[in-house]
Amino acid sequence: MRAFASDNYAGVHPSIMKEIISVNSDDMSSYGNDPVSEAALELFAKHFGSDAKIFFMATGTATNTLILKHITNSWNSVICADTAHINVDECGAVEAVAGIKIAHAEAVHGKLSVESIAPLLAGRKDVHQSQPAVISITQNTELGTVYTLAEIKAICDYAHKHGLLVHMDGARLSNAAVALGTGFKEMTVDCGVDVLSFGGTKNGCMCAEAAVFINSKIGKDFEFVRKQGMQLISKMRYVGAQFKALLTDELWKENAARANELATLLAHKVQEVSEVKITRPVEANAVFAIVPPHVIPKLQEKFPFYVWDESASEVRWMTSWATTDQDIDNFVSALKTLI
Template identity: 50%
Template sequence: MKKTLASDNYSGANPEIIEALGRVNVGHQGSYGADDATAGAIAVFKKLLKEDIDVYFTMNGTGANVTALSSVCPSYGAIICSSVAHINVDECGAPEKFGGFKLLTVEKENGKLTPDDITPFLVNLGEQHWSQPKVVSITQATEYGTVYTCEEIKAIADIAHKNNLLLHVDGARISNAAVSLGVSFKEMLVDTGVDFISFGGTKNGLMFGEAVIFLNTKISENYKFVRKQGMQLLSKMRYIAVQFETLFGSDLWKENALHANKMAKKLAEGLGKVPEVVITQEVQANGVFAILPKEVIPAMQEQSPFYVWNEQTNEVRLMCSFDTSEEEINAFIEKLEILTATTA
């Protein structure tokens, strides 16, 4: 079966994850998280982050984001985020519909918010005619494949907390960000002041499932009820939990993410040698954004399917996965060189 550069969601599950699922598929275990694998996965996260956290598992990333944000932001509240944030453009209005709150978006060429982007929204606080900002949500790594440094995250956390706002991280590709920075999850999330995070695994080798982790346990009281109401409480929780226990209980998460990032760098290096191609974003995680000649895009999609990110500019998104191979990258670049030379 053809592999693609369309999305890290297209890849299968890592073989070690498949083995882990088989291990818990024997006998009976307690339901709704009352099982050994869930306890084990929570212990793994406490080791990675800190002891005083609350960990919950959900079935998918949108469910993690929506239930997490809805549990802390009232319907009269607002979430500050990038205009390209997944919660704004890729969740079909679920955050607003389910939570009832407002999204306040900022146009960013690289997808990264700064403290200066947040300041304009910190007006009319307490004014009953205005939606009240309650949360800043950032994506790590961003939808453009860029990565916040620990210093940048801390600066955002500081301004948020100074104004009684919470900091949420959409960490669908959190592992790719961590290996890109060369830091631990504790350094990137705990030490910077993040309050809660949607902790991703599906894009890094899991079959399904995400986690919602409250580093600030003072705000987690309502979450279990919102998760149930939001239809994200899986009865056979062990099938999600054992995947996280396996992925983060060893260096498997790091190996997967390092490989995906490495393949993205290799892809970018190859694209950079093709004169007709313009790379539009710094390649920091496992995604490459580039402008290709319009006439070669259909043929290149036949070689390896991918998404056109911006139809007006012919900017495309090329995503690498834990199982992307150097042979695939070489074949993609080779065909692109042939096509661009032919159409020049």
């Protein structure tokens, strides 16, 4: 079975699994005090600078939530797109654990802009209102679109001008970097991003995420937040091994490029079906489309995927590093047959 529901459905990349197995033979110090984790941290430093503070985590929800908890006060709010993962898909973790308010701005295809953020700062000095402290952007977005470097920099400059920090949810950061033809540094450090949730799980890893404090000052004492937040993993070497494999010889780029290419191929082939309408720009590894309602349940039986907007019969198809050309052909063939 090949699923198109999420890149989370894909297995662990063989090179990453091999690295996990390679560190499974001897005893090593726990809680990240091991040579494997240290080697992985050195690789992160090459991408985000030697001053960045890196903390390995197990899940994206925990990474986003604990970062936001650490850089805010209880009277603060975080501004994000209405479709943002922290707003829609994290079961209220930010509100429950970080204890802050989420304020979502109008977004176009999942992307914020300075113009959409500005109205949320209008009453910022009013004691009766939650005070915005962070702007959170997702790269690439939940709608599969990608912020350009200029768009990221504009938001960061605006945020800093108004005393706000910028958090980037980078669950699919690798896909965005490939789409832009750039590296992680150019898309984050050089644009002014303060802190990043770096995703590995969706790009061939298994339970491997990282909090990257590019602005190292705001990362002070985060180790205590991570521990209290139950994300200090005892056998950290298994997470470090995954990042070591992912960031060596640009495996991250290879995996993401494959996923992006297959999404483009899928979009091209389904466009040949007159009853299918692509609804969002295909810029990374997601394809959104409107399909006849009667087709959806039967197609899902063979190829699991999510319905994004049931009222509009809009669905989301995701590709991953493991998707093949034959998977695309099989999917499109089944779609045509059902229609």
